[in-house]
Amino acid sequence: MSTEKALALVVRGTDWSETSRISTLWTREFGKVRALAKGGRRLRSNFEVAFDLLTVCHIVFIHKHHGGLDLLTEAQVGERFPHLRTDLTALYAGYYIAELLSDGTQDFDPHPALFDAAVAALRAFGAVGSDRAGQVSAFELVWLRELGYSPRLESCTGCGREYSFPHAAGVRVGYSPTAGGIVCPDCGPTARDARPLSAAAWTALGDLARGGQTLGAAPRREVRLLLGQAVSAVLGRRPRLLGYVDAG
Structure with missing residues (x-):
């Protein structure tokens, strides 16, 4: 066993007993940590009020190897x-981020960039006039990238044919969530879940992948649908909070 310190975001909590609690924490240093806080439900403890979901905490824990x-x-x-x-x-958007961190990652698999993206998104949600759909989409792309599923946007996932970005006028490609990116007109029929990808959505996805945080009005619905399908394909199910996020 070893004693560790970390900066953590609370992404899930469950009462364990009358006095104790189990917390799932996404830490910058260690990735996902699931820990028992003995006495954590008492009014006076070593945990202040740090168990609220989506709270950033400085934690000390004993890691049982x-x-x-x-x-x-x-x-x-x-x-x-x-x-x-x-x-x-x-x-709801914050709970969606917590769901992806809790259910879509492995224990002790650190991704500092993912922690930073989650905290940045939670901060940005409170900004006046912020584009929440764009911020959620940007986080999803970081989540996909850090897990090794970054969408291929500049080459066909089937044959590898390359496209300049933004793509040339008149080129028609599709997007396949299970294939993980665009498919050219020749490979499109072989990808069962491929759907047409508009020029506006293709450009918006590329902008978000390069660090953008906003979505234009035209591609918003299409990008949200495509990224929701991509996340669902990786997660193996549709996220429970996804419908609430897109309804907002």
Whole structure:
């Protein structure tokens, strides 16, 4: 066993007993950590009020290398996102991020860029006039990239034919979530889930992949549908919160 310190985002919590709680934490240093906080439900403990979902905490935990739950010994609040308590659509978007971090990643598989993207998105949700659909889409692309499923947007996933980006006028390609990117007109019929990809959506996906945070009005619905399908293909199911996010 070893004692570790980390910066963590609370992505799930379950009551374990009258006094203890199990928390799933996405840490910048170690990735996903599941830990038991003995006495965590008591009014006076070493955990302040750090168990609210989507709270950033500084934690200390004992890592049990043989497996099983780790032991959380200390948690202090580092950052909260108060706008999530007053904006229901922002809260749903935050819960969606928590679902992808909790259910779509492996224990102790660190991805600092994914932690940073999650916290950046939670902060951005509170900005006046922010493009929440664009911010959620940008996070999904980081999640896909860090898990090794970054969509191929500049070459056909079937034959490898390359396209300049943004693509040349008149080129018609499709997008296949299971293939993980675009398919050319020749390979499109072999990809059962391929659907036509508009020029506006193709360009928007490329902008987001390069660090953009906004979606234009024209490709918004199409990009959200495509990324939802891509995330679902990797996760093996449709995320529970995805419908709430896109309804907002």
